[in-house]
Structure formats: C-alpha cells, structure tokens
Amino acid sequence: MAATPPHMDATLPRVETTPVGLPGWLGTVIWFARKKPLGTAGALVVVVMVVGAVFSNVLAPYNPLDTNYAAMLQAPSASHWLGTDTFGRDILSRIIYGSRTALFVGLGASILGSTIGAVIGVASAYFGGWVDLMVQRLIDIVMSFPIIVLALAVVSILGSGITNLILAIAIPFMPRIARVVRASALAIRETPYVDAARAMGFSHARIIVRHMLPNVVAPYLIMLTAFLGQAILLEASLSFLGLGVTEPTPAWGLMLRGAAVEFAERAPWMGIFPGLAISAAVFGFNLFGDSLRDVLDPKLRTS
C-alpha cells in the first residue's frame, strides 16, 4: 500500500503516478480520493459548508434576521424549503448563515487552542526538569474537568458573545494538545540541530518557535482537525444552553433552543433541520480528520 502522496514520496518519479497533464496538487487530490473514499466524503461536506459560509448572502433565499409575522411556523413549502420559525424567519436561510457562525467559532477555537497548546507542549519539553514537571501537573489539573464543564465555566465567567465563546472552547483543548505535542517534542529536543541552535546562542523563544514547532506539525494538524468537529459541537451545545451566541445571530445550536422543543409537535421542522446541519458538519469534519490522521501519522496507519 502506497500511503504517501506521490509528490511527497521522493523514491517515486512523479510522472508515473500523477495523471499526465495535471498539476501536482490535483494528482494528490485524486490519490486521496481513491485511497480514502470516506475521507473524501468528509472533505466534500467541509467544502459545502465553507461555500455556504462564504456565499451565505448569495445562497440564502431570505434575510436570516427578517421576521414575518404573517408566516409564522409554516411547514416546509416551495417558498420556505425548510419551513419557518416562531418569528416567521426562514429556517433554510438561518441554517446557511449559521454555517458562518459554526465555521468561525470552530476554526477560531481549534486554531487558537491548538496553537497555544502546542507552544506550551514544546516549551515544556524544551525546558524539561522542574518547568516540565510543573506544567505537566497543571495539565493534569485542567484535564480533570470534562471539556464541556470547563468551557461552560469559562463562558459563564466571561459572558456570552463570539470572542468569549471561542476562548471558552479553546481553553479545554490546550492541555490535551500540549500533552500530545510534548511527547513528540521530547524526541526533537535531543536532535543535533537543536543542540546546534543552542550552541549558536539563539534565544529560547527562537529555538522553540523556529526550530522545534515546525517539527511537530503532524501531531498538531491531527489534533487540530480532531478538534474542529468537537468545537462545532461545543459551540452548538453552549448556544443551546443560551451561553454562547445570542439572538438574533443565526446559529444552529441556538435554533434548537426553546421554541424548537415547545413546538415540537406543531412544527417539528424547527427541531429537525438545524440538528441535521450540526450532525452533518461534525460528521464531515470527523471523517476528514480521521483520514488525514491515517495519511499523516504512519504509526497509527494500522487500522
């Protein structure tokens, strides 16, 4: 089984594996699609979501904030494909705009959490000894909170709003990635080029950021993609509790709050479609992340 993309594998001449006339990246895409059909399905969902988020204003048939009391709780129809909510707002439009919120918070929280966590992990491994011991104990402590409990505590402390939400979701991710990255960084610390960098008298910060961080990119990316789905799920959960995004911003979790349960019988579409959107998005990100992990991490490739 050839599990390295052709253009990355130096032992294979590129012409042999890439279809003639195609640029290298497209060859990689085709290779990935053949090798990982489930991952490709996941990637497609991700692409659909990104397109939906970027072109919300073109794709959405209505303004997601426009209330229309003449069209409250309407069942799915030709004019409102997924029906309307208690304020007569178009559910399809709110779902399309909601992908912006989900993607923004999901990406923001995962990137922020993974990056800070990775720096902590590498620094902990680099300094070793006393610093490492303290950082690891601190990680133990933070990790003894369930992710949702910690995120909830942070968001109740900071107050709702998108920036606070991103921070609240990012914080529980940090110790988790720090631990994984530290394990990889421990091996890197012993390599000659880090010794060399130290001998040249570079600052700690420079060695950590310029010399060690680039070498933990694989675990970093694996954790980052694994966090994406979780972050979207957490955003939905917190918004559902009324602690995340606030009305009238369209957000999937928020759409399931309150009226969706109260009017479950009269207007089930209010409770069904936003949940489908969350599940599809998380499903896509998880599938894509799994396959990416298989490709990036040879040690985990067995299953």
Place this chain on the structure above:
Amino acid sequence: MQRYIIKRFLLMIPTLLGVAVLVFVLMRVVPGDIVELRYTLEGTAVSDELLAQERARLGLDKPVVEQFATWMWGIVRFDFGKSMWTDNPVKDEIALRLQLSLQVAIMATIFATLLSIPLGILAALKQDTWVDYAIRVFSIAGLAMPSFWLGILIILGLLIFFRWLPPMFYTPFWVNPWENMSQLIWPALAVGYRYSAVATRMTRSSMLEVLREDYVRTARAKGLWENMVIVRHAMKNAILPVITVLGLEFAFLVGGLVVTEQVFNLNGLGMLFVESVARRDYTMTQALVVLVGFTFILVNFAIDIMYAWFDPRIRYG
C-alpha cells in the same frame, strides 16, 4: 503491588488540591460577587453598608487566604458549608441531584457497554466488509450527533408516535421504579449512543491490534476453536483500553450531562452547576468542581491500578 497503590494514591492528593486552588481562585477573579448579583437583581438601590453586612455574614470580608483555609479545613472534615444562595447545606443540595445524575450515568454506561463491545468485536472480525463499514458509520454518526439533539428527536418521536411524554418530575427508583425508569431511560439512551460510539471505535481498533499478535496466531495454529481464540486470548488483552474509555466517559457523565439535562428538564448536577456559576455561589460551585474533579481522578486511579494488576511490567517499572 501494595507499594504501587500507595504511591499512586498519594499522587492523587496534589492534583485534587490543585483543582481546589484553581476553582477557588477562578471564582474570585470573576467580576461580580453573589451579594452584588443578588441585590442588583432586585433593581432597587442598596446601601453599601448592607452589602458589606451581607458579605460579612457570608465570610467574604475575610482575607482570601483565610477563606481558603476555612474551606479546606471544612473539606477535611467532610463539611462543604452552606450554599451562599439558598443557605441550605451544600451536601444536601448535591445529594438531591447526585442520585438522578448518577442513575442516568450508570444506565448510559450499561447501555453503552452492552452495545459497544459486541459491535466493536464484530467490526474487527469482519474488517473491511460491509458489516465493518456499517458499524463504523453508525459509530461516527454517534460522535457527530449532538446528544441534546438526539434528546429532542426522542421527545419528538414519543410525541408523534405514542402521543406520550416522559413524566416531568423526578421519582426516586425505590419509590416507583416504573415511573422513575420511564423518565430517566430517555436521557440515558440519548447520551448512551454517543458514549457507545466512542467505546465501539476503541473496541474495534484495540481488537484489530491484538488479532495481529503472535500469540493469537499460535492459538489458532494449535487448532483452538475460533470462539475460544477470540474470547480467551484476544478479548482478554483487548479489553483494557475499552474499560479505560468506558471509565473516563462515566466520570465525564457524572458532571457533564449539562445539555441533556436541559432538554429533558432534569434537575441534575449539571443544571445545578450552571445555576451556581451564574449566581456566583462560591461554596456550591467549589464543591461541585471538587466533586467532578475527584470522580475523574478516582476513575483514573482505578484504571491505573487495573493496568498494574493486569500488566506486571507497569508495577515494577
């Protein structure tokens, strides 16, 4: 083994202490304290004198270090103080909810175990067939579906197909088992699905790893009955990581049911936690966080001991 248990047990103390310090500091860093919150809620102007008086009553006027010492001394004597909001003993308030949360967590664990272990083994044995794919898609879907949405769907389904809703109020199991189950089985199913998804994936991958081991090949080569090979040789070794995942998820459920409780309108620990943080009820929040942290640390401890029990290399390492 004894020495290992004692060493590992003593290691729990600094972590737990750390959790206590962290929550104590965090609560006090938060803007707005309970006194301010309660009186500004009523909207009328309150004299600073009254606020100070109220703070003194709750012991909030003392130096922070002294407050911490008092709290710690209480914990040592298993006394968590009174809730600052309701004035009831924290222990009673928690006991009331713990019953409910613990029952849901236990039922979800049973459901998840019964579902995930057979499915995971089946998927591993039929690797890369349609059975495997179906089980994998089922479990990935479980990870993707928010359990609160599954809860909404369950309620929706009960309403539409049976024109029936679960009871609104909690009845303890020994008072009326039927009433109790008909309320709590649904949230247990909703969180149990997600839970089983995690465990199924773990069972599958750990089973696949073990099935490739030499001793499994040896067992097969000497002509052992296939079921015997799987149960006695493979499963015995594959089960540890699965128990780990089950244990950790259980610890998570005790405090992490927050969102599902909201859907089913259950008055459990999660709900209490959200309320306490919002009210800046220091004593209650601190006790809850220490309880959740303690559960998690205890489960981790149990898992480590189990590993050492099954694998002598850890004990003597």
